[in-house]
Amino acid sequence: MNRGFYTIMAAQFFSSLADNALLIVAIDLLVTMQAPAWVTPLLKLTFVLFYVLLAAFVGAFADALPKGRVMFISNLIKIFGCALIFYHVHPLAAYAVVGFGAAVYSPAKYGILTELLPPEKLVIANGWIEGLTVSSVILGIALGGALVGGPVSAALNSFDVPGIETGIDTVSETALMVVMFTYLLATIFNLRIPDTGARYDHQERNPLRLVVDFANCCGILWRDKLGQISLAVTTLFWGAGATLQFIVLEWAKQSLGMSLDKATSTIAVFAIGVALGAALSARFISLRNSLKVIPLGIAMGIVVMLMIFVHDVRLAYPLLVLVGLLAGFFVVPMNALLQHRGHVLMSAGHSIAVQNFNENLSILTMLAVYALMVKLHLSINAIIVLFGLFVAGSMFAIQQLHLANQRKHDSLGLIGEHKH
DSSP: OOHHHHHHHHHHHHHHHHHHHHHHHHHHHHHHTTOOGGGHHHHHHHHHHHHHHTHHHHHHHHHHSOHHHHHHHHHHHHHHHHHHGGGTOOHHHHHHHHHHHHHHHHHHHHHHHHHHSOGGGHHHHHHHHHHHHHHHHHHHHHHHHHHHSSHHHHHHHHOOOTTOOOOOOSHHHHHHHHHHHHHHHHHHHHTTOOOOOOOOSOOOOOHHHHHHHHHHHHHHHHHSHHHHHHHHHHHHHHHHHHHHHHHHHHHHHHHSOOOHHHHHHHHHHHHHHHHHHHHHHHHHOOSTTGGGGHHHHHHHHHHHGGGGGOOOHHHHHHHHHHHHHHHHHHHHHHHHHHHHHHHHHSOHHHHHHHHHHHHHHHHHHHHHHHHHHHHTTOOHHHHHHHHHHHHHHHHHHHHHHHHHHHHHHHHHHHHHHHHO
16 A cells, blocks of 8 residues: 555545534534434434435546545535534534535545555455544544533633634534544645546536436446445445434433433444454455355344343443444445446446445435434334344345346356357
8 A cells, every 4th residue: 555545544534533523513513402303313314415416426526636636625615514503504504515525525535546556455445444434433423422521522612812712612612613623634634645647538517418427327337246236235334324323322322321422432332343344354355255245234233133132331332343343344345346346337436426326315215214213203122123124134135136146147157058
């Protein structure tokens, strides 16, 4: 791995760190505003909305400019979205602007890997990027929890510069300043990302043609036998992962009796498991063997349902580490396989945009269903069981599709051999 790769990793780490810290700060703002409980998951929903709405356009934008420059512009948008809260813009709307920046950022973040590295290093690179992303989730959520409650927030809020009136008087405003500074660090690293020299054909600017082109790219990836399996797995994983964040927070409050700033530790523990799983996967699973990890997704759904029997932190933490480990181990090879197939079948930016569209449409759908279940006053245990059954059942269906594809391929091979 060269210096450019590590610069990309640093930029990704600080940008994701700020995203996750801001999520906790925004949740705390909603609690302060006494918003209904079902509004909280809508934060993530508004964040990913632009991943779906802009999917046809961000891939072309990522391929039209050097990807380091695209990442720089995206972080400026995130800083603007964060700043909006200072002007009393509703957290849902402000976080949606941050999501707009993230939607533009993602095709460049992943697409640059396929430009910078050979295919045989993609699983290792994904292990790095997922490991660092998960580390940023751990630290970001911990940072967000520290900023909204406890001695850290009190110390920062009491800090004052003699003779200078900053106008920052509340815990929330102090927290937002820390988040904005973190985004600024990511922006500085963006400026140091090297130009890979990769250039694509002139990018279409007509919106209608972009939509048609994007639809064609979606069709290409879904029709590809390897692409459809890896895309189905990652689509399910990211939808389930985003929903699980809110389920775990609510479960920690109801079953473990934790406040919001303490409940964030459960998300951090889950993320530690994902980081471990990602590291082990990068170490032991090659791109050629990536499809062998699908059964771990079924196991993850089953293990999640065990949460309903846990009411002690000493049991909760190991269980969450196990869930995270299973998740991290199977998603990293799937991401690498999907990136490789996308890069082979189309350009890097377009393939990541297709991936983002499907994954974030899954997030939108699953979060909307979760918000509806909360609004209908379903118990957290009922939600957990339904969630676990859905994940395990969906992963089982994907595995059966893969086995059917294999049988069809083998039978065609035998027919061809017989004819020969």
